[in-house]
Amino acid sequence: MAKQLKLDSVIAQADGAIFVKLLKQFVDDDNGEVVVSSPHRFPIEVGEDVAARAADVETQLRQAGYPALDPADVAKMSAVRAAVTPG
DSSP states (O other): OEEEEEEEEEEEOTTSOEEEEEEEEEEOTTTOOEEEEEEEEEEEOTTOOHHHHHHHHHHHHHHTTOOOOOHHHHHHHHHHHHHHSOO
């Protein structure tokens, strides 16, 4: 069984906060089928650095044996934050 992380959603709030939902998945090595999938949710508050918060979450998940977050997923989180940040 391999572990993987998938970005499921990034939800923006009007104040600039975003809520991220990752899927923590166990994948069958033989056929690539997802056997178990569970959510991991976390907020990124207004003024909080997206990359730093994502790195904190990544550190926690890596300790549980999950791979690194895809840099493209972190870029998506940053793009959503930029779209709702006044300025």
